[in-house]
Amino acid sequence: MLSLKNIRYAVGRKEILKGISTAFEPGKFYVIVGPNGCGKSTLMKVFSGDLKPQCGQVEYAGTDVFKIGKKELATYRAVMSQQPELHFPLTAEEVVMMGRYPHFNYRHSQKDEDICIQAMKKMDVADLMGRDYLTLSGGEKQRVQFARVLSQIWEAEENLTRYLFLDEAIAHLDLKHQQQLLKISKELCNHGVLVVAILHDLNIALEYAEHMILMKYGNIVYELPQPAKTINQEIIKEIFEVESQVIALPENKKTIVFSS
Numbered sequence: 001m002l003s004l005k006n007i008r009y010a011v012g013r014k015e016i017l018k019g020i021s022t023a024f025e026p027g028k029f030y031v032i033v034g035p036n037g038c039g040k041s042t043l044m045k046v047f048s049g050d051l052k053p054q055c056g057q058v059e060y061a062g063t064d065v066f067k068i069g070k071k072e073l074a075t076y077r078a079v080m081s082q083q084p085e086l087h088f089p090l091t092a093e094e095v096v097m098m099g100r101y102p103h104f105n106y107r108h109s110q111k112d113e114d115i116c117i118q119a120m121k122k123m124d125v126a127d128l129m130g131r132d133y134l135t136l137s138g139g140e141k142q143r144v145q146f147a148r149v150l151s152q153i154w155e156a157e158e159n160l161t162r163y164l165f166l167d168e169a170i171a172h173l174d175l176k177h178q179q180q181l182l183k184i185s186k187e188l189c190n191h192g193v194l195v196v197a198i199l200h201d202l203n204i205a206l207e208y209a210e211h212m213i214l215m216k217y218g219n220i221v222y223e224l225p226q227p228a229k230t231i232n233q234e235i236i237k238e239i240f241e242v243e244s245q246v247i248a249l250p251e252n253k254k255t256i257v258f259s260s
Contacts, residue, residue: 001025002163002194004047007056009039016042017053018218026161029189030196031205031227034215035240040198041167043215047196048079048165061161074102076156078149082168092128092136092144096120099152112151119150122184124177138172146181153193164188166197170204182208202256206231214239228253 002024009017016039024030032040045051047058049065058065065073078099086095096119100112120126123143128136133144146169153162164185170178185195186208199205205212205227212227213220216239224230229252236244236256243259 001059001061001161002047003059005057005059007043007046007053007058009042009046009051009053016218017046019056020218020220021056022213022220022223024194024196026194027189027192028194029186029208029210030194030213031209031211032196032198032213032215033200033202033205033239038215039218040215044079044165044167044196044198048077048163049073050079060163071102074152076153076160077163077165078152079165080145080149080167080169082171086133086141090133092125092131092133092140093117093120095133095144096147096151099148099150102152115154116147116151119147119154120144122150123147123180139174139177142169142172143177143181146184150184162188162193164193164195166195168198168200170199178204202231202236206254206256231256 004020004022007017007020008015020043032043034040042051046053047065049058049068052066060068093116096116097108097112100108100116104112117126120129123146125140125143125147128140128144133141136144149164153164156162166185170181173181182204185197189195209227212224212231214222214224214235221239222235231246231254233244233246236242236246245257245259247255247257249255
C-alpha cells in the first residue's frame with residue numbers, strides 16, 4: 001500500500017499541491033489525468049520520494065518514504081519520465097544496465113546481464129545492443145528507457161511490493177509501442193506490481209485504468225474506480241473545460257469524442 005496524507009507543496013507563494021490525501025493498492029493500474037499545470041508531475045515526484053513536501057506524509061507499507069534509503073527504495077520502485085535526459089555516449093545495453101545499479105555494489109553479475117537482455121527483448125530493442133544511445137530516435141530511446149525500468153524492478157524480495165511510476169512515458173512512441181508499453185505495465189499488475197501512470201489521452205487512459213484520479217488546481221477532484229463505467233461528459237467538462245460526448249461501447253467500455 002502506498003498512502004499519501006495531506007500533501008502540500010509550494011514554490012515560493014505558489015501552492016502546487018493543496019492538501020492531497022489518497023492511497024494506491026498493489027496489483028492495480030492507476031491513471032492520473034488533468035490539465036497542464038494541475039500538479040500531476042509534482043505529485044508523482046512527491047510520492048516517488050524525489051521531492052519532499054512542506055507538509056504531509058508519504059508511506060510505503062507504513063514506512064515514511066523519506067526514511068527509506070535511496071538505494072534501497074530504488075530496488076523496488078522505478079520511475080520513468082517523458083524523456084529522461086542522458087548526454088553520455090553509452091550503448092543501449094549500458095543504459096538498460098543502469099536499472100540494475102541499485103542491486104549491486106561494484107560489478108554486475110551474470111544474473112544482472114541476463115535480466116537486462118530479457119528486458120530488452122521484452123521491449124523489442126535487443127537489436128539495438130551496441131548502438132550509441134545518443135544516435136537513437138526519440139521512440140527508440142524511450143523503449144530503451146522502459147527496458148531500463150523493467151530491469152530495475154524485474155524481481156523483488158518475497159512479500160515486497162514493486163512500484164512502477166510512469167510520467168507521460170508514452171510520449172514519443174508510435175501507436176504500436178504505446179500499446180506495447182502499457183500492456184506490459186498492465187501485465188505487471190498481475191504479479192502484484194503497483195502501477196501509476198500520468199496520461200494525457202483520455203481514451204488510452206480509459207482502456208488501461210482500473211482507477212482514475214482527476215486533478216485540477218492542485219487538488220484531486222474525482223477518484224473514479226472502474227472509470228470506463230463511471231466517467232461522463234459533466235466530469236470531463238469540469239476538469240478540462242471542453243465539450244465532449246461519451247459513447248458507450250460493448251463490454252461496459254466507453255470512448256470519448258471531443259467537440260470542436
